[in-house]
Amino acid sequence: MYDYILVGGGTAGCVLAARLSEDPAVSVLVLERGRVHDAWYARIPLISSDVTSKATPIVRSPSIPITGAEGQVVDIVHAEVLGGGSAVNAMLVTRGAVGDFEHWAALGHPEWGYTSLRPYFIKSEKSLSQRSGDRGYSGPWVNQTFPDYPYKVQSSVKAAALALGFADVGDLNAANVPVDAFATLDAAIDGKMRRMSTYHAFLPAEITNARRNRLSVCIKAVATRIMVEGGVAVGVEFESSDKSVPGAFYARARREIVVCCGAIGSPQLLLLSGIGAAEHLGEHGIETVSDLPGVGQHLQDHIGLPLMYEVPLEDTLHYIENNMWAGALELGKYFLGRKSIMGVPVTLIAMFAHSSHLDEETAAVSNTNAAPSEATGDNRPDLEIMPIAHWCSEPPPYKIKMGVFSFLLCNVQPKSRGSVRLASRDPHLRPTVDLGFLSNAEDFVPLRKGIRLALRLAEAMRADGYPMKDFQVPSSEAESDLDAFIRTHLRNVFHYTSSCRMARREEGGVVDDDLRVYGVRGLRVCDASIFPCVTSGHTMTPVIAIAERCADLMKKGC
Numbered sequence: 001m002y003d004y005i006l007v008g009g010g011t012a013g014c015v016l017a018a019r020l021s022e023d024p025a026v027s028v029l030v031l032e033r034g035r036v037h038d039a040w041y042a043r044i045p046l047i048s049s050d051v052t053s054k055a056t057p058i059v060r061s062p063s064i065p066i067t068g069a070e071g072q073v074v075d076i077v078h079a080e081v082l083g084g085g086s087a088v089n090a091m092l093v094t095r096g097a098v099g100d101f102e103h104w105a106a107l108g109h110p111e112w113g114y115t116s117l118r119p120y121f122i123k124s125e126k127s128l129s130q131r132s133g134d135r136g137y138s139g140p141w142v143n144q145t146f147p148d149y150p151y152k153v154q155s156s157v158k159a160a161a162l163a164l165g166f167a168d169v170g171d172l173n174a175a176n177v178p179v180d181a182f183a184t185l186d187a188a189i190d191g192k193m194r195r196m197s198t199y200h201a202f203l204p205a206e207i208t209n210a211r212r213n214r215l216s217v218c219i220k221a222v223a224t225r226i227m228v229e230g231g232v233a234v235g236v237e238f239e240s241s242d243k244s245v246p247g248a249f250y251a252r253a254r255r256e257i258v259v260c261c262g263a264i265g266s267p268q269l270l271l272l273s274g275i276g277a278a279e280h281l282g283e284h285g286i287e288t289v290s291d292l293p294g295v296g297q298h299l300q301d302h303i304g305l306p307l308m309y310e311v312p313l314e315d316t317l318h319y320i321e322n323n324m325w326a327g328a329l330e331l332g333k334y335f336l337g338r339k340s341i342m343g344v345p346v347t348l349i350a351m352f353a354h355s356s357h358l359d360e361e362t363a364a365v366s367n368t369n370a371a372p373s374e375a376t377g378d379n380r381p382d383l384e385i386m387p388i389a390h391w392c393s394e395p396p397p398y399k400i401k402m403g404v405f406s407f408l409l410c411n412v413q414p415k416s417r418g419s420v421r422l423a424s425r426d427p428h429l430r431p432t433v434d435l436g437f438l439s440n441a442e443d444f445v446p447l448r449k450g451i452r453l454a455l456r457l458a459e460a461m462r463a464d465g466y467p468m469k470d471f472q473v474p475s476s477e478a479e480s481d482l483d484a485f486i487r488t489h490l491r492n493v494f495h496y497t498s499s500c501r502m503a504r505r506e507e508g509g510v511v512d513d514d515l516r517v518y519g520v521r522g523l524r525v526c527d528a529s530i531f532p533c534v535t536s537g538h539t540m541t542p543v544i545a546i547a548e549r550c551a552d553l554m555k556k557g558c
């Protein structure tokens with residue numbers, strides 16, 4: 001019997017476990033389906049974020065064919081490890097625009113606006129590079145920027161972006177940044193150049209050892225059902241993911257159960273527990289506990305589109321992939337504490353823009369006046385471009401023998417919605433994920449503008465003498481060619497959100513403003529699935545702030 005059971009020890013789960021167990025009077029159990037990833041390379045930034053490596057603790061499952069994209073199937077990536085996505089991702093630390101959270105407030109969640117979340121962003125972090133009053137300097141979530149780009153091509157992109165009118169903002173996570181911005185990104189890497197995950201940051205051995213009488217972390221434990229008695233969540237059934245450990249286990253909660261299984265895992269577990277659309281549950285012979293049609297609906301992800309160029313091999317990551325000695329040299333430099341590409345993320349810079357601010361022909365920024373604090377549609381970006389010195393189609397082919405540079409263009413305010421539904425009653429199998437990309441034709445609009453922006457950037461880089469040959473770009477700028485290119489080459493960006501979203505029940509919401517699941521007492525959801533809608537930045541940092549705020553709500557008994 002525990003006071004709190006947290007299901008899912010991922011990005012949100014580790015934060016919540018650390019904060020709740022600060023109180024010596026409460027006991028906390030964390031159930032995590034993955035393992036602890038403690039291999040020698042698990043904290044080397046570049047290696048640990050390699051999603052192509054079989055050694056990275058991720059599982060891929062196919063989406064259903066995307067109707068709007070010629071029936072393409074893309075891989076859904078599940079981070080199955082203590083720390084979740086934060087243990088395997090690209091480590092980029094972006095809060096999102098102030099306007100993203102003002103938009104949440106305007107949707108009817110005033111307590112989730114930027115002013116309410118700001119103290120939690122600050123509380124969680126320790127910025128080693130920034131110096132503004134908007135940033136935190138004493139939290140566990142260590143991050144820093146790397147302004148000395150190791151790839152020559154990235155400096156060339158920066159010059160092109162500035163020439164097109166983008167402002168170079170020193171700190172993308174400050175509150176007053178313009179919407180159209182070029183930024184050197186913060187990354188979750190500590191002073192010893194080690195990857196931070198929420199497991200390493202919030203649940204280091206000092207904490208888990210000191211709290212071992214009240215904090216239990218059970219790995220390789222797949223939650224199979226939330227037990228509900230008389231409308232109250234009372235316990236969790238789970239099985240081992242290790243087939244050599246047969247049988248079912250059961251843990252009981254005195255106070256509350258919090259589902260933190262991420263935007264794919266949380267709706268799956270709620271559905272397996274009889275919480276979801278009664279009709280869908282009936283199809284799988286599951287008795288309805290709470291008829292909640294919103295469970296698994298409204299799934300979002302940023303829509304990604306790579307444009308790729310052939311560039312000098314030495315100026316890309318493919319160089320060390322193809323040259324064992326160069327790779328070994330970089331590793332050696334890393335271990336000796338010298339500057340090495342092993343110690344930084346695969347991308348360090350990004351551009352954000354609202355497509356309506358870009359000139360149709362030149363793609364130059366023509367309006368930078370949008371006020372960051374108002375909840376209007378164009379005061380948060382709808383486009384991001386990440387320049388990456390590597391191939392970036394998904395899934396990537398095994399080995400590339402040439403130098404490839406990519407602009408990963410993303411529609412970061414997608415209007416399309418997808419869904420997560422049960423494929424089977426077997427909790428060990430993955431659910432059916434429909435990303436729904438391009439189901440709303442309005443999503444083409446920013447993507448077309450974004451393609452033109454990427455093409456103009458490439459032209460400026462060439463004009464400046466950087467050698468780039470077209471490799472995967474649209475055949476022309478005619479709308480039909482741009483749309484065909486979008487349909488053929490889109491990819492997902494792993495920023496899944498909003499599948500158990502915070503909204504009014506009659507609007508398809510799953511949780512209320514205190515993250516409590518409608519119709520079941522003693523049950524909350526806390527992870528990326530509760531986002532009312534996806535934010536325009538990368539999603540890990542808002543998940544951490546949400547978990548910080550959820551812990552406070554729980555401590556106050558809200």
Ligand SMILES: Cc1cc2nc3c(=O)[nH]c(=O)nc-3n(C[C@H](O)[C@H](O)[C@H](O)COP(=O)(O)OP(=O)(O)OC[C@H]3O[C@@H](n4cnc5c(N)ncnc54)[C@H](O)[C@@H]3O)c2cc1C
Nearest residue numbers: 008010011012033084085089092223262265527528538540
């Ligand atoms: C490859 C990749 C790169 C990314 N890059 C970035 C980036 O650079 N910056 C950024 O901000 N965001 C990035 N993201 C997104 C970010 O990592 C996620 O938005 C964030 O980690 C989600 O946190 P979460 O707590 O909602 O879910 P997760 O961190 O996924 O945690 C869910 C946890 O629940 C566990 N679980 C699921 N089902 C069960 C079950 N039935 N029983 C027990 N446990 C269960 C899972 O194993 C997992 O550990 C990336 C994601 C990926 C996958």
